Amino acid sequence: MSRTSIVIVGTGWAGYTISQKLDDKKFDITVISPEETSPYTPLLASAACGLFDFSLAEEPIRHKSKNISYYKARVQSVDFDSKTCKCRAACDVDGGSTREFDVSYDRLILAPGYATARSRACLKLINRSCVTNTFRTPGADEHAFFVRNVADAKRVQHRLMQLLELASIPGLTDQEQRDLLHIVIVGGGPTVVEIAAEMSDLFNDDFSKLYPDLNGKMSVTIHDAAQFILGAFEESLRQHAISSFSKRHVQVVTGSKIKEVTTNSITTEAEGRLGCGMVIWTAGNKQCALVDGLDVAKTDKLPRIMTDDYLHALSPDKTSMRDVFAIGDAADIKKQFLPTTAEVAVQKAEYLAKMLNADDTSTPFEYKQKALVAYIGGHDGVVHGRPDWSGERAWAAWRSKNLLWTRSYRRKFMIVLYWFLDWAGGKEIARI
Numbered sequence: 273m274s275r276t277s278i279v280i281v282g283t284g285w286a287g288y289t290i291s292q293k294l295d296d297k298k299f300d301i302t303v304i305s306p307e308e309t310s311p312y313t314p315l316l317a318s319a320a321c322g323l324f325d326f327s328l329a330e331e332p333i334r335h336k337s338k339n340i341s342y343y344k345a346r347v348q349s350v351d352f353d354s355k356t357c358k359c360r361a362a363c364d365v366d367g368g369s370t371r372e373f374d375v376s377y378d379r380l381i382l383a384p385g386y387a388t389a390r391s392r393a394c395l396k397l398i399n400r401s402c403v404t405n406t407f408r409t410p411g412a413d414e415h416a417f418f419v420r421n422v423a424d425a426k427r428v429q430h431r432l433m434q435l436l437e438l439a440s441i442p443g444l445t446d447q448e449q450r451d452l453l454h455i456v457i458v459g460g461g462p463t464v465v466e467i468a469a470e471m472s473d474l475f476n477d478d479f480s481k482l483y484p485d486l487n488g489k490m491s492v493t494i495h496d497a498a499q500f501i502l503g504a505f506e507e508s509l510r511q512h513a514i515s516s517f518s519k520r521h522v523q524v525v526t527g528s529k530i531k532e533v534t535t536n537s538i539t540t541e542a543e544g545r546l547g548c549g550m551v552i553w554t555a556g557n558k559q560c561a562l563v564d565g566l567d568v569a570k571t572d573k574l575p576r577i578m579t580d581d582y583l584h585a586l587s588p589d590k591t592s593m594r595d596v597f598a599i600g601d602a603a604d605i606k607k608q609f610l611p612t613t614a615e616v617a618v619q620k621a622e623y624l625a626k627m628l629n630a631d632d633t634s635t636p637f638e639y640k641q642k643a644l645v646a647y648i649g650g651h652d653g654v655v656h657g658r659p660d661w662s663g664e665r666a667w668a669a670w671r672s673k674n675l676l677w678t679r680s681y682r683r684k685f686m687i688v689l690y691w692f693l694d695w696a697g698g699k700e701i702a703r704i
């Protein structure tokens with residue numbers, strides 16, 4: 273008897289998790305995604321700032337121990353009647369990205385994400401169809417940096433190192449040096465805060481010794497259009513983060529409307545032109561092209577695939593599609609408004625794998641909110657949960673959560689080893 277074929281679209285938190293949790297003895301599992309690795313997004317800021325090797329911030333989809341077929345390709349469209357995915361290869365060698373092929377399925381799991389951030393140049397390079405919503409801010413798509421996967425994190429680190437070297441060249445004025453070493457981060461969520469925290473650690477602790485002539489000239493500014501950062505956290509924790517940042521050369525500008533981004537400046541409505549060496553854009557995301565073109569019901573707020581409580585995608589007339597499921601940032605349960613986080617993506621993927629493995633459709637999905645943790649630099653953190661806390665204990669909680677995110681023992685071991693090496697001999701990019 274032939275086995276049920278399951279096709280998974282995407283290798284982010286949702287797609288990767290379910291690919292590993294499904295029973296490969298029971299199902300023929302095929303994964304289709306332009307990315308052959310899954311990024312550990314909560315670890316990207318640390319990797320960009322040299323806490324550990326980039327390879328530790330992602331996990332390959334191919335494992336010797338798991339029987340999965342993987343195609344490095346992008347699903348262009350899905351024909352739900354004939355149960356076929358129309359795909360285009362995403363291999364950027366020898367015309368690979370022009371090859372088209374079909375993959376049929378018995379069951380389809382859609383997990384193409386929602387929040388894929390890319391610059392236009394990069395989109396062209398790797399044949400992506402998802403873009404960040406830079407709210408049509410002139411210059412943002414072309415000149416801003418994004419932190420979505422390891423390739424992005426590498427670009428950020430490379431730019432940072434180049435800025436430091438450029439600022440060290442003789443003949444620059446004090447202001448020119450300060451502008452080059454001014455990093456602007458746009459957004460207000462935990463991701464922004466963590467990038468700012470890691471950068472401020474680098475500037476205050478590591479680079480101040482490595483580049484003594486530039487000491488005191490490096491700065492980070494967070495710009496957010498909202499009235500406060502860390503919106504999901506308690507007011508007292510938000511205040512703690514802002515006062516902790518101000519001691520570490522991180523300025524927080526809220527209610528800031530950015531009018532233009534260039535390679536070396538941003539222009540805001542309130543302050544005009546501000547010189548900077550790099551703009552990292554994390555705010556706002558657009559749905560990906562695949563979701564846009566699918567003939568399914570979509571949610572109102574962010575257009576995401578609407579599902580029922582068992583994670584079946586809903587057809588335009590809101591009836592459940594028995595063999596199509598949608599999870600991760602790309603989907604939301606009717607009337608639930610769950611956040612676009614790895615936490616939700618992983619919980620849905622684990623639930624769905626359990627349900628499919630057991631052929632049990634009796635229990636609806638229920639999201640369990642866990643404590644929110646953010647690092648704010650200088651061994652300080654904030655935890656929003658029961659109870660709220662901040663300080664070194666919160667930093668330790670954030671560190672251990674980082675470790676919990678990684679899914680292989682090899683990576684856990686290597687990350688702990690790196691932490692020890694960083695402590696004993698300095699980070700790889702700023703060794704003692």
Ligand SMILES: Cc1cc2nc3c(=O)[nH]c(=O)nc-3n(C[C@H](O)[C@H](O)[C@H](O)COP(=O)(O)OP(=O)(O)OC[C@H]3O[C@@H](n4cnc5c(N)ncnc54)[C@H](O)[C@@H]3O)c2cc1C
Binds near residue numbers: 613
């Ligand atoms: C820097 C950063 C830090 C974060 N930190 C946290 C955190 O601490 N805690 C937390 O809970 N969340 C965090 N998040 C959010 C979290 O990463 C996302 O919610 C999560 O990645 C969503 O997972 P996903 O699988 O739905 O989508 P994604 O991770 O976006 O993956 C989508 C996948 O689908 C693929 N794809 C897209 N289109 C197609 C197509 N047409 N065909 C085939 N494949 C396609 C993509 O290549 C990708 O592999 C962070 C995000 C970022 C960027």
